[in-house]
Amino acid sequence: MNRFVRWLSASALALLATIVLLPQPAAAAPIPCGHDCLGISRDAICWEKEWCAVPIEIKGTLPKEGYALPYRTADGTASAPADYTEVREGVLWLKPGGSLQLEVFVEGDSVRERGETFLIEYLDREGRVVATATVVIRDGV
Known part of the structure; x- marks a missing residue:
């Protein structure tokens, strides 16, 4: 019995250490969108043959005139x-009270496959990637 309890304790400790030491997902990088504004890119799950909405959460206040956010897609x-x-090369206009999402079209095929991913890369004025969102494509077949 003692041997079993020690084994169970050691197994529980190993499991706990594994959970604690696993790398945690990175926090979403903020996207500058004005003087008092940060956008947070969010990931999306989409189906084949549909328009897909990739949300952006805004913290702070968008400028009255809005903000032009450059973006591009990248293969995964x-x-x-x-x-x-x-x-x-795309530009998403973020406007106060407007829709805060990017829409991309997901193509479809007749091949059954596992989920695939691609990226939305948000850029600064110099064309450097400042944040990304991952889009997961679910098979519609």
Whole structure:
């Protein structure tokens, strides 16, 4: 009995150490969107053959005139143009009281496959990536 309790205690301790020591997901990087404004990119799950909404959460106050947020898409395990419609240079206008989401089209095929991913990369004025959102494509077949 004592041997079993020690084994159980050691197993529980090993499990706890594994959980604590596992790398945690990175916090979403803030996107500057004005003097008193930060946007937080959020990931999205989308289905094939549909428009997909990728949300952006705003912290603070957007400028009255709005804010132009440059973005582009990048391949992950999904690739354009077979899996989604590529955007090489896009601009999302963030406006107070407006919709705070980016829409991309997810292509469809007749092949059954596991979930695939691609990225939305948000850029600063110099074209550097400041934040990303991961889009997971679910198979509609």
